[in-house]
Amino acid sequence: MHTQRTAVAALALFTLAACGTDKGSASSTPAEPDVPLTGTGWTVDSVSAGGTVRKAPAGAGIAFEKGRVSGSSGCNHFSAPATVKDDTLTVGAATSTLIGCPKNLQWYETALHKTLTGKLAVRLSGGKLTLRTGKGDSVTLTRKPAEQPAPLTGTAWKVDALVDGASISTLPRGTAGTAHLTFGKDGSVRGNLGCNRVSGMAKVTDGTVTFGRLTTTRMMCKAPAMTLERKLLTVLHGPVRYGIEHRVLTLTAADGTGIRATA
Structure with missing residues (x-):
């Protein structure tokens, strides 16, 4: 059994308020302001790192709750705090399970963890969430339909x-x-x-x-x-x-x- 000390990427906040526009282009469409993330789940679509785009496996996703984010890379689970200011998300230290993953999942998970760390530019538009590093690597996510928590009994x-x-x-x-x-x-x-x-x-x-x-x-x-x-x-x-x-x-x-x- 291994106690988790590895810092993995994570996100946590109650609402991304006033995300603003993408400063990289004067013609950018403004991102949606005041989009509530608490209780909202996001499916990870893909990770773009080092010029390679890796499609996320089934089950990869993130959920925002109570100032933290919890999620799954499709193999391991992770959880961590973070802070947001304007359109920048700064990721803090996190905990993760350390299940040995098949090689194809491990490659994706490594790319995800390296990308979701430090300061990330945040963009929300049309139900899509994009998190981008200063080097241009990014993670794209799609908002899940609202769902009720699983009931304690009968599950x-x-x-x-x-x-x-x-x-x-x-x-x-x-x-x-x-x-x-x-x-x-x-x-x-x-x-x-x-x-x-x-x-x-x-x-x-x-x-x-x-x-x-x-x-x-x-x-x-x-x-x-x-x-x-x-x-x-x-x-x-x-x-x-x-x-x-x-x-x-x-x-x-x-x-x-x-x-x-x-x-």
Whole structure:
């Protein structure tokens, strides 16, 4: 398991206000002012870096929420803060999962991370968002139709990361995609902890899930799976805070440890 320290590109702001015009051309069409980004998802179309245009893979996208941006390169997930002034976005440090990606995805992800860093010129026009570096490299995105967050109950949540305060860690090697939870409308919770199946009851109130006694099967698995299971059971105990941003669920215990899962 690797705690993320790598700075990746990210964006965060509630509204891009008064983006202005593209200063590179007197005939440029003015960008749309006061376009709200909070709660808006963006699909990454392509990345242009070093003279090469790389089409984004399926699933690559960004969502703006509460002064941060979270997203996926199509392989790894990332999250970070940023600041905007006039038509310039300055990207701050970020956290990212470190899943080993196939070569074709890794080439795209590397280009995306190198491009979305430092100061970026922002242009919004016709539902398209363009972020451009001083060297002329750019990322183009398309605004997604408005969508409601995934509901807590009835959704199969796949655990994809562990949280410890502001740090995000990948799952133990070999356990990706094994742990999942589903909350029932009847107050039940069922799923898998990466090794054993789990079931029990969980009371959902405003912003809190209070787990009752959970029962599990008794299989013995290899060390990475058992490590993940122990960490999950530590979080899934008593009252924990929950939050949903689009299709991402976070469960956080009182000590700041938690898990992140995707619908």
